Amino acid sequence: MTGTSPLPSTRPAPTARPAAERLMDAAFELFDERGYEQTTVEEIAERAQVSRTTFFRHYRSKEEVIFPRHEVLLESIRQRLATSTERTALIAVSDAVRLVLLSYLEEGDRARNRYALTSRVGALRDREIASGARYQRLFREFISSWVGPASLTALQAELMAAAVVAAHNHVLRRWLRGESDDPVTEVDDALADVVRLFTAPEERVGEPGQGTTVVVLQSDRPLDEVLPALRRAVAGE
Amino acid sequence: MTGTSPLPSTRPAPTARPAAERLMDAAFELFDERGYEQTTVEEIAERAQVSRTTFFRHYRSKEEVIFPRHEVLLESIRQRLATSTERTALIAVSDAVRLVLLSYLEEGDRARNRYALTSRVGALRDREIASGARYQRLFREFISSWVGPASLTALQAELMAAAVVAAHNHVLRRWLRGESDDPVTEVDDALADVVRLFTAPEERVGEPGQGTTVVVLQSDRPLDEVLPALRRAVAGE
DNA sequence: CACCAGGTGGTACCGAGTACCGTCCATCCG
DNA sequence: CGGATGGACGGTACTCGGTACCACCTGGTG
Numbered sequence: 001m002t003g004t005s006p007l008p009s010t011r012p013a014p015t016a017r018p019a020a021e022r023l024m025d026a027a028f029e030l031f032d033e034r035g036y037e038q039t040t041v042e043e044i045a046e047r048a049q050v051s052r053t054t055f056f057r058h059y060r061s062k063e064e065v066i067f068p069r070h071e072v073l074l075e076s077i078r079q080r081l082a083t084s085t086e087r088t089a090l091i092a093v094s095d096a097v098r099l100v101l102l103s104y105l106e107e108g109d110r111a112r113n114r115y116a117l118t119s120r121v122g123a124l125r126d127r128e129i130a131s132g133a134r135y136q137r138l139f140r141e142f143i144s145s146w147v148g149p150a151s152l153t154a155l156q157a158e159l160m161a162a163a164v165v166a167a168h169n170h171v172l173r174r175w176l177r178g179e180s181d182d183p184v185t186e187v188d189d190a191l192a193d194v195v196r197l198f199t200a201p202e203e204r205v206g207e208p209g210q211g212t213t214v215v216v217l218q219s220d221r222p223l224d225e226v227l228p229a230l231r232r233a234v235a236g237e
Numbered sequence: 238m239t240g241t242s243p244l245p246s247t248r249p250a251p252t253a254r255p256a257a258e259r260l261m262d263a264a265f266e267l268f269d270e271r272g273y274e275q276t277t278v279e280e281i282a283e284r285a286q287v288s289r290t291t292f293f294r295h296y297r298s299k300e301e302v303i304f305p306r307h308e309v310l311l312e313s314i315r316q317r318l319a320t321s322t323e324r325t326a327l328i329a330v331s332d333a334v335r336l337v338l339l340s341y342l343e344e345g346d347r348a349r350n351r352y353a354l355t356s357r358v359g360a361l362r363d364r365e366i367a368s369g370a371r372y373q374r375l376f377r378e379f380i381s382s383w384v385g386p387a388s389l390t391a392l393q394a395e396l397m398a399a400a401v402v403a404a405h406n407h408v409l410r411r412w413l414r415g416e417s418d419d420p421v422t423e424v425d426d427a428l429a430d431v432v433r434l435f436t437a438p439e440e441r442v443g444e445p446g447q448g449t450t451v452v453v454l455q456s457d458r459p460l461d462e463v464l465p466a467l468r469r470a471v472a473g474e
Numbered sequence: 475c476a477c478c479a480g481g482t483g484g485t486a487c488c489g490a491g492t493a494c495c496g497t498c499c500a501t502c503c504g
Numbered sequence: 505c506g507g508a509t510g511g512a513c514g515g516t517a518c519t520c521g522g523t524a525c526c527a528c529c530t531g532g533t534g
Contacts, residue, residue, distance in 0.1 A: 019481085040520065051483045062521065126367035133366045155407050155427055159434070162403035163396050170395045190392055197396070201438045256512090277489065288514045293491065 020058040022048040027065040028113055036121045063127055066114055070131045073103050074138065081142050089146035090160050090198055093139045094191040097168045100135060101187050104172055115176040136165040156198075163194045257295040259285040264302040265350055273358045300364055303351055307368045310340050311375065318379050326383035327397050327435055330376045331428040334405045337372060338424050341409055352413040373402045393435075400431045 026047035030039040041062050045055045059065040077096050086092035104111045118124040139161035144154060152160075167190040175183040263284035267276040278299050282292045296302040314333050323329035341348045355361040376398035381391060389397075404427040412420040 041522090042520085053484075054482060056522065057481080060522090126363060129370045130363035130366050155404065155430060158403045158407045159400050159431065162399040166395045166399035167392065170392050193392060194396065197434060278491090279489085290515075291513060294512080297491085299490070 019048065019050050019054060023050065023055055023058055024065055028110070031066065031117055032113065036117060036124065063124060066117060066124070067127065067131070068103065068107065068111075068114075070134065073100065074134060077135070078138060081138075088148060089143040089152070089157075090164070090195055092146075093142060093161065093164050094195060097135070097139070097164050097191070098184075098187060101168055101172055101183060105175070105183060112176055112178075115173075132165060132169065136161050139164055160194075160198055163197065164191065167191055167194050256285065256287050256291060260287065260292055260295055261302055265347070268303065268354055269350065273354060273361065300361060303354060303361070304364065304368070305340065305344065305348075305351075307371065310337065311371060314372070315375065318375075325385060326380040326389070326394075327401070327432055329383075330379060330398065330401050331432060334372070334376070334401050334428070335421075335424060338405055338409055338420060342412070342420060349413055349415075352410075369402060369406065373398045376401055397431075397435055400434065401428065404428055404431050 023044060027039075027044045030044055030047060033039075041055050042052050044062075044065070045052045048055075055065075077099055080096045080099060081092060084092040084095065086095055107114075118128045140157050143152060143157040143160050146152065168187060171180065171183050171187040171190050174180040174186065180186055260281060264276075264281045267281055267284065270276075278292050279289050281299075281302070282289045285292075292302075314336055317333045317336060318329060321329040321332065323332055344351075355365045377394050380389060380394040380397050383389065405424060408417065408420050408424040408427050411417040411423065417423055
């Protein structure tokens with residue numbers, strides 16, 4: 001229509017780097033330089049040497065360009081849960097949530113840059129939170145549908161899912177803030193805490209520990225009557 | 238400039254109902270009739286007999302028009318926590334979260350209409366979730382800063398806040414779906430469960446039961462060293 | 475060569491949200 | 505009584521995210 005002669009030089013140099021990656025890099029750069037709201041999609045596309053149209057071909061929205069692909073991660077977690085052979089629903093979910101942490105760890109500095117952004121920009125923080133809620137929902141549904149020896153109430157499932165996600169978030173944020181050098185060990189410990197929290201004390205007898213024995217004494221009878229058994233239990237038998 | 242003669246009949250009839258309420262009603266009606274995305278702010282303003290400008294004077298965004306005033310509720314909860322005289326941080330927070338539930342209950346059908354909307358529209362659901370996260374954050378900070386006999390780790394604070402919010406959400410959603418006739422009692426029970434969950438069994442001695450006393454003995458130390466405390470516990474003191 | 479398919483650029487359009495200005499009206503005050 | 509003041513409102517113009525659609529160019533295939 002306009003008759004402008006199409007310049008072949010407009011085409012980006014054969015960078016080999018796909019447009020999607022160039023766009024993500026440009027977005028992180030610009031958000032960092034000028035802030036999120038102050039950066040337009042037009043500017044991101046310009047720096048990546050593509051058109052605005054192409055931006056929206058690769059990312060559905062301006063926010064999406066900086067977030068990880070939660071969809072695929074969510075799906076892989078769903079798979080992991082479906083094929084899980086753990087003994088309890090809670091342990092299976094605790095096992096699965098590690099995948100989320102590892103996914104962030106693999107991103108390295110990119111995840112930390114994103115955290116810096118989401119901390120400052122309300123809209124981005126809300127989106128991050130909403131993503132976390134989807135994992136929690138998946139976990140809750142999994143726990144609810146779990147068929148095991150002990151049946152769980154809907155409330156218990158809700159609490160367990162929330163606890164697992166909270167433990168994960170706690171460790172993740174520590175690492176994102178640079179407060180943790182070994183997030184993998186930390187998340188293991190935190191999840192062990194969660195499992196212990198939901199494990200009835202009666203089931204803990206003989207729990208392996210550093211010379212610690214936990215004993216449950218249910219006593220209708222005088223204490224002295226059960227003392228021998230108690231001593232045996234504490235002794236480690 | 239345009240010279241259009243200003244018609245006094247343009248002015249809305251002296252409805253006495255404030256514009257903000259008319260706008261909210263109109264929004265709920267239209268969202269219900271045509272759906273959220275299919276409704277424009279222009280149409281909402283039109284039905285409320287005000288201009289589009291006035292809409293944005295009362296509500297910062299199209300989403301905000303259907304949501305409760307979380308800001309003021311959040312503030313009143315902050316006050317409640319600041320003046321709380323409960324024995325533990327967890328109980329104080331459990332007490333405070335009831336305010337949130339009551340706030341929804343007072344709305345009645347309006348809250349249920351909102352739930353129907355947020356269930357269908359992704360953007361609204363995300364916003365609702367983000368609001369809940371703010372309560373959780375407030376609770377977490379409160380628990381973390383709590384000074385009491387037993388000091389809590391950051392992880393424990395995170396887990397407690399998550400559990401309280403999860404318990405609240407569980408009961409709230411049941412009520413919103415019409416599955417609960419007595420949400421107040423339910424939330425009391427659910428929060429009692431949460432408190433029990435985080436109460437170390439050692440502290441549960443004397444908990445009311447059918448003539449049964451349950452004692453958990455966690456022993457790094459020789460049994461005889463803790464026997465006195467044990468005798469006292471079984472005795473019921 | 476013709477044909478097809480995917481990646482791209484360009485344009486037009488919609489709607490949310492912002493900035494600013496002028497007007498109307500109630501109230502208060504001299 | 506009349507003028508000043510401030511708050512609520514309507515109107516216009518603008519930015520920008522997001523969508524729809526079309527035209528093009530390229531590389532592979534029969």
